[in-house]
Amino acid sequence: MSSIDSPAIVLDAVSKSYGEVRAADEVSISIGRGEFFGLLGPNGAGKTTLIEMIEGLRLPDTGTITVLGMAPAPRNLDLLPRIGVQTQRSAFFTRLTAREHLVTVAALYGLPPATAEKALDLVGLTDSGDVRVTKISGGQRQRLAIASTLVHDPEVVFLDEPTAALDPEARRDLGQMLRNLKAIGKTIVYTTHHLDEAQTLCDRVAILSAGRVLALDSPRELIARSGIGTRLVVPAGRLSPEQAGTLDGVNGVAVEDGMLVLRTAHTARVLAALDGEADLDDVETRPATLEDVYLELIGAPQA
């Protein structure tokens, strides 16, 4: 079962309800080894419930879950050292320094203090090792949390909204760290509200709503299949919406913020046609994004 090419995680028709609320509804997903997998969806979609069922912290009502060929629940001592979990809140031992915290976490896995030092180094915190966990800055807290997750060198890493509270720079840092993890072959399952980030990082994503998987594929494939196509944004006054609608290859026309927005699956043809009618300066082409796909599936953006 634990051969290299068997999937890392298999969910088979997993359902869970809290009273009337369906937090997971017949979810079936298979995640390969070394895959970077994103769980997307609005608040309350069931991302945390799903990820915690995979970690063995919550029990599904029905369906089966397999992680590295094993059942995650009841508490599985063979599996636990092979997975790493970053909790939604940053969990640090009270009044310890960053280094002491990591030494303690390493010891939970029966590993020596040298392992903690390596983890500290991995996330670039060696110089802040003696700072109390309560005193380190936001970005460094995030790194320390990641170091705690990785200290025992797990094969599968779970991160629940790791970038939620980060400023753009820290977010980019973390993105790089996650890419490095993928590069060394870790399987990563993560949730995020940042769809741009998910689009660049994830091999595949599942878009969840009300506990159900609405879409499951690579961002590129989802975008292609959505037929949203590319948007050409033409500055106001260059041509009328009626004129635009007659151009070769245009599928739809809208006026947004005073700009004319043309939708097309054939950017080059539209640009060529447009060239005869209007000045092309400052015409922007915007390929469809994962966010566009997401908004189409989920509906209006959240307030």
Place this chain on the structure above:
Amino acid sequence: MSAYAALSRAVYKAAVRDATTVFFTFAFPLIFLVIFALIFRNQEVADTGRGYVDYIAPGVLSWGLANAALFGVAFTLMQWRNDDLLRIIRLSPTSIWSVIGSRYVVALGIGAAQCVLFVGVAMLPVFGMRPDPTWPLAIPIMLLAVTAFLALGLIVGSAANTPEAVAAIANCVVVPMAFLSGSFYPLELMPDWLQEVSRVLPMRYVNDGITYAFTGFGTMTDYLVSCAALVAFTAVFAVVGVRTFRWSNDS
């Protein structure tokens, strides 16, 4: 390093690095000692030739031990659950017994340090406490007291989700119990029915046991009854503690 040793160190450091914990654990009982010494200055207990301090000091010490064990454990449990540390432990191969064991050994160490400091200060000439040669009998009682109140602390730590709630619940448990158990005020001076009430309170047995060890007040049988009672209280609290234990706040 074993998980047990590492957790013990983490708990120990968290305790000694917190001024509030250090104050309430070590200084607070001494303040009570000073207050009672001022109240009962130079009074002797009739027919014994002993000063009041010999009777008051064990009571205050009992309260100090119980208070520190209960608060310490309840705070740690509440905090570790709130900060998701229990979740981290739950997701590692470490057993819950290492967690409880580490907290236990630190509580025992703190209890021993409290006893040494408190008795040492009480024996200074200004207070004039004179322990009997039977004082080593205080050691088993101290261990049992810390154990019983640690188990009680597990219940409080599971019931409370905020530091304020821990403080409120623990104070409601410990302060009345200390008065009703004769820690601050000799039981013999209380109405009979209150003396009977004290029998259902674990602190009474800590008090009785430590008083017997230091002053010989009571009998060896009473002492053994106190030990047995503390074992029984521990068993009851531990059962309830295990049943109320929660790994996280949201399940």
